[in-house]
Amino acid sequence: MRNDPASTATAILHRVGGPANVTSVAHCMTRLRLTLADPTAVDEEGLRALPGVLGVVPDGPTRQIVLGPGVVDEVTKEVAARVGAAGQPGPAEARLKAQGPFRTALRRVANVFVPLIPALIGCGILAGLNGLLLNTGRLPALTPALSAIASAFLALIAVFVGHNTAKEFGGTPVLGGAVAAVVVYPGVAKVTAFGTHLAPGQGGVLGALAAALLATRVEKWVRGRVPGALDVLLTPTVTVLVSGLVTLYGLMYAAGAVATAIGTAANWLLATTGAAAGLLLGGLFLPLVMLGLHQALIPIHTTLIEQQGYTVLLPLLAMAGAGQVGAALAVYVRTRHDVSVPTASLRTTIRSALPAGLLGVGEPLIYGVSLPLGRPFLTACAGGAAGGAFVGFFAMLGTKVGATAIGPSGWALFPLLTGNRGVGPAAAIYAGGLLTAYAVGFTATYLFGLPRGPAWRHRRDARPGRVVPPA
Structure with a gap:
């Protein structure tokens, strides 16, 4: 018998120091992630003992509470409603300052890509179905439509990555998306950088991530230096211009080289040391899942999907x-x-x-x-x-x-x-x-x-x- 999500949410909040102690609420497929102002206020044993709680992973100021698929969505909504009523949360920088730089970087990269997973799954399944129909020659009138539906998101994933990156790092999300859109715009084929014409999509999600990070830094720098009356005009203009030019004449080329290296390394690894590589990767993945660090691999997966x-x-x-x-x-x-x-x-x-x-x-x-x-x-x-x-x-x-x-x-x-x-x-x-x-x-x-x-x-x-x- 399933526990009531509202009761579970109330019990969880009571054992993490109350809604006022929660500065961030998020979730993945199985875990409720609560970032806490005072982690020492958590009743760890009481939290683990709650019915429906399958495990608790301390992660600096964050507690990853394992609830299982389906249940986590319902409980997260109830928790978020109670935390929102308490007037939370604070900025991302304050939420993460207590974590080490490496863990902070991994967590933020995961926060950029985890929200994209449902679309990646849905479009991936449709792509597989479309490939099956093409191979068997069935429903030829439907396959072009399925191809368009399955491919559209991946073709524009850079925009979503840019939007989420700016949001996570304290910038204006739409500006991050606007700069990242440069990566996939067909017109970049007319731009020459380092002696060669750029290709639309060059650098992929890595280029989009870097472009949006740069845009966030530029936006913050400009906003702190222009008069308030000119902020609405100058800040977005300078942000898009400077970040866009650097993306075209540097980041796309560099990110493209990194993405190519990832694909080459993956192919070489499997072709030459496949059994050993599989032994190592398959044997070490459970500890990564246990620590919640497996989400940091999403950019690598996404890069390989874009390439191959x-x-x-x-x-x-x-x-x-x-x-x-x-x-x-x-x-x-x-x-x-x-x-x-x-x-x-x-x-x-x-x-x-x-x-x-x-x-x-x-x-x-x-x-x-x-x-x-x-x-x-x-x-x-x-x-x-x-x-x-x-x-x-x-x-x-x-x-x-x-x-x-x-x-x-x-x-x-x-x-x-x-x-x-x-x-x-x-x-x-x-x-x-x-x-x-x-x-x-x-x-x-x-x-x-x-x-x-x-x-x-x-x-x-x-x-x-x-x-x-x-x-």
Whole structure:
């Protein structure tokens, strides 16, 4: 039975110091992210003990509260309504000043790209459907329309990146979008920089990100120096002019070189060290998800999709979730004869979280099962490494597996799969990787993930059904 979102929101706010202590409210697919004025006011144990809270990740002044897909949207709305009524929030700079520079940079990049994920998923699925129709020759009258719908967002994604970048870094969003639009404007083909004509889209999302960052800095500099009566005229004009010229005659070329290097490096990595690269990426991705740092990979995925039509990294990383599913299944089987209340609660958690895990949402299993128990988290990483090595091995043989969009993984990634040899081989290799990760995660956890007998219960709280994350 689902908890009432309003009650959950009230309980969460009570344990983080009240609405007045919250300076920012955001969410991703599974996590409510609250930035706090005073992180020491948080009742960490009480927050983790709330029904419906699957885990809590401290991140400087931010608390990432894992609620699961669907639920997080409803609870976030209730929390935002209560925080808004309390007169929050403050500026982005104040919200992030307590974090280190590296974590701050990653968090802000994630804040730029995470809001774009729903459109990337929807357009990616439509692109895959359109490709299937083209390959089979069905509904030829519909494919041009599907192509236009699926491609339009990606063609203009630079504008959205610019808008979100300026918003995140304290500039005027529409000015960030206006400068970033230069990157994709067809007329840039008439501009010569460094001895060559520019190409529309050169630099992609990286160029748009850099252009909007520059626009924000220029806007702030100009606004602090012009009279108030001229601000409405001079500030936007100088911002667009200066940032636009620097974008045309520097940033597009530089960002294009970086984007090309990313694509070249990804292809080389898989072609020469595919199995080893897959082993490493698949094995290390769960810790990134645990820390909430996986969102920082979105610009790389997006760059690869812009260049090649798909990202070859996502199917490798998706193996981590499959290893997690195998590990959870092993825990479920190993505890089937234990009738104690804590074990019954654990098995209930596994049953409720497995559907989301199969669809690539791993946080419920991470925070509800493997991480609190300790060793199953490591054996789940082993499963992800094995699945990644399987997919990477076929890349070494010349068959690459890619995803036309980012966001889902697990079984939900199948509609987005493609590759250099078509959808069929890509889907078959990806399925083989999932099965490998399931099997290795299950076997490693069954054999090594839990001590024999009831000794594993020392990892569990005395309160029925609650799991204590490791210190």
